[in-house]
Amino acid sequence: MPVLNRIADFAEEMKGWRHHLHQHPELEFECHQTAAFIQDRLREMGVDEIHPGIAKTGIVAIINGQGDGPTIGLRADMDALPIVEATGADYASTVPGKMHACGHDGHVTMLLGAAKYLCETRRFAGRVALLFQPAEEDGGGGQVMVQEGVMDRFNVTEVYGIHNAPGLPFGHFHTNPGPLMASVDTAFVYITGRGGHGATPHECVDPVVAVVAMVQAVQTIIPRNVYALDEAVISVTQIHTGTASNIIPEEAMFCATIRCFNPEVRKLLKKRIYEIVEGHAMAFNCTARIDYDWGYPATVNHPDQAHFAGLVAAEVSGEGAVLTDAPREMGSEDFSYMLEARPGAYLFLGTGPGAGLHHPAYDFNDEAAPIGASFFARLVERALPLAAK
Template sequence: MNIQRSPDVNRKLEIEAGLASFIDEFIALRRDIHTHPELAFKETRTSALVADYLKQWGYDVTTGVGGSGVVGTLKRGNSGKSIGIRADMDALPIIEETGLDYASSNSGVMHACGHDGHTTILLAAARYLAQFSRFSGTVHLIFQPAEEIGAGARRMIEEGLFERFPCDAVYGLHNWPGVPAGKFGFVTGPAMASVDRARIRVNGRGGHGAEPHKSVDPVVVASSIVLALQTVVARNLDPLDMGVVTVASIHGGDALNVIPAHVDLGITIRSFSQTVREELRRRIEAVARSQAESFGAVADVNYQWGFPALINAKAETEFARQVALNTFAKDTVIEDFRPRTASEDFAFMLEQKPGTYFFVGNGDSAGLHSPNYNFNDEILLPAALFWVRLTEASLI
């Protein structure tokens, strides 16, 4: 009995078989990159490796974009359409504890967020697109430095990324531990939170621990500020809005019988909208200063804007979701995938161009930024398959 498949199904199987024929090479490459992690703006080996492969496959390659960034451009046919696909390359200042035979050889530096995998996924797709592509238009493969410090995307943009490499839309992905391996999650609208920081120095008046009445104790003042900050989200935000205010560090004093002159607080702040973001800043500054004043102390607030919430465009998100549904079994695409309160500097690219940032399950692995984390090589093929399918669907 002959089973007739649609041309689209046949094409999907053809791409999958093509990728499978060389995926073992990319598993080895991913592990090589894992062994040689590099910190933000120091991705010299990684970017050189990326550039060399792209050149071998016939891409027009531009290096040094935003520091150590690389852009590979492939044009086919006569269409004026163009898209960008981004992968991040940098590692983290973490001592690896995985015990893998391909663990980091760079002491104190580790690929603990899967950027080794993201880079390799895009390289695998790049090879297939160059050798077996069926599209008409231009695809720009953007290998970005310094995501972990929130600086790489912004610097690439400042150096003319989208003027030099025009894109109708831009796409990115991130692996996600705890989500079944190879499952895809798409979110329309806010998908990842903004991130800002505040450092508060509470200035009191130091003195002897036996005579607290002669001092203005900044430890007590700081404690009051920490407690009062819990009301910022609970009592100042609309219950339907999301906000996170986490006091993650508090430091003050050394001797047990000395009231210190000051105490330092460190805070991370997250939200999904600019309105909430600005309200959080206003309330944090007001609470800190008013609480300190009520004790006769002074709070110096150093508020540092980080990067904005990552907002996925509706049309591009639905388009990407449909590509996934047309490529994989229906249950591969997770319905009602929820936004993440982690942050991502791809948000800057989405402020410039429509696009979407989605998630691919990494399975039951240690969490991101854990010294025991490892990227799941099983998702290299389906993720690369998706990039090829997205490119061909976009550029027809």
Template sequence: MPIVNRFHDLTEEITAWRRDLHENPELLYDTVRTSAVVADKLREFGLDEVATGLGKTGVVGIIKGKGGGAGPVIALRADMDALPILERTNKPYASKTPGVMHACGHDGHTAMLLGAAKYLAETRNFGGTVAVIFQPAEEGGAGAKAMIDDGLLTRFGIERVFGMHNMPGMPVGTFAIRPGPLMASADRLRITIDGLSGHAAKPHLSRDPIVAGAAIITAAQSIVARNADPLEAAVLSITMFHAGTTDNVIPSSAELRGTVRTLLPEMRDLIEARLEAMVAQVGAAYGVEARLDYSRDYPVTANDAAEASFAADIAAKVVGETNVDRNVVPTMGGEDFSFMLNERPGAFIFAGVGEDVANLHNDAYDFNDELIPVGCSYWTTLVETALPRTA
């Protein structure tokens, strides 16, 4: 969907920023170059304040509206980090760092928020204050929490928070959101099994951790199948099983790893408690010692109902009501913007990046630059609506 406004003229410049970031991806908190590029551009745009080093490598820019910024403070957030994936797009601006690529579109998120910051700093057609947040380590590093722990929300007096993520499979010019849970909590589990090694021909003289591990995997699936309310979403996936070194030795130990994802805190509690009991009891039944280490990583990403409605209204202003899904089906993927939504009212929205774009976290994925004027327009329309000028 064409957007004919200031961003129509800026799209080529913002695209160049995006492709430079794509060429130079960085992981987790190691977004040193990316953070420097962002901070330099924000200073070039004439922001009122540019703060660096929050959450190790996070950057925050402050833009005051008419009246010196008096009034409410809202925040817009983009993530900056890439993924440990070998890129196979064969694009001229493909990653120059082997084994690292922007496979989730964070380069596009960063570029769009930079474009919005440039426009807002030029026009100041709003009251109050906007904080533009550029966050590291979304991909498993909880960078949002690290920035909060460094005083992000209190230092800048942030009252409301908004996030956006591109979504393959949705046409450019469409948005999707819902009140309440939009994305799942994301937890990690590690099960360690200690048995007794021995000869494969004499299993009765051993305590086999592989057989015990297989039993634990099978039993664990019954938690979702038989303990969880079938009307509530939950996923328990064992994704790693490491044991043994050769074909004629029963090993002494095994290790399982996986994830648990839920949309309700009480479901999260249930699965952790049942898994803890099941691991110990199945291990005892097989004569091995089995231990569970359960790590709660990202909470449920839950939109405030009023803010979700507001964000949908903004999207409708940009692309039209028929192009906004206000009650999209939740996804079981995780997102650390959840930490910000736990602290302040706000909303997270999906923006269509194209029906033919490869899936997120795929080595053939590339952000569709046609989304740039749409995403930038969403940000600036949100600011100018949330913070209307009073003079």
């Protein structure tokens, strides 16, 4: 595995960074300690500029190369999850109820490793913008950074990111030249009837039968309204109602996650959910309210940048370890906002066997960090080559 030699030299230091971050997880936009740690490391490395406080706790750091050229953006998300850790690691979370269960500690480590190498070597023309982003898991920190103008302010021309992938073979890269991850929306549906005694349902307006009918009808949207080759998912994930065995409740609710790749399909799914809920509410003599959270858009790679990223990945891991026509998946990512703002690509980096993402026993594989750092570093050197002398 041709990890860059200099990055291999400080792999143990990278492991120490990652373990520190793992012990101190922070949620959403409240990544204050994480940001402080990152800035301390960046100062030690000698980056040229550090711009904190973007999207509250996000950071943009600039490394200048030798001579003029465009600016390549490299992104790492920083936030953790509200999960009780069950890894048993000696560097386990010290914060009750919070842990890095998605490997963002590893993502930060990979980008810091690339930064250290690039600061030392500067074998590129142009600039690198290191984008350390909060609130990927919840809050859309990627969107906020874009809205706060990071792409224009720092003249970013292309942007790239990596996500670790437990279950994929170690050191393998997966990507594709188009939609890679789905959009995600959430529907919260609240139904109000008239409660009463279970022995006299004729005196009540029962929201239980209404919610059951709505959920069943919503499940017909994909097979009966969406073209079979337009992948989409609606999963009802919560139903809540009732307090006792002999009481018809006043209220019921259900929640659904809605995912697809096509913007027109996305609009259709929302439209049909509203039609079904409103129609069933009328049929069952209830009232219904929908809170529809229009979430992250689909993560869509740009073909030229995805092709280029695949070539760089093959330099690091070998051609046989890079899949450039990987199947798209129904998970979602707010890196999508950065790809809407600039050309770029997103890749998965396999970390081998282990617990899956968002699992209490998940732990990032430290051996993968030098591979990700080497990918970022080589990408910069290939995208911003020095002029021949």
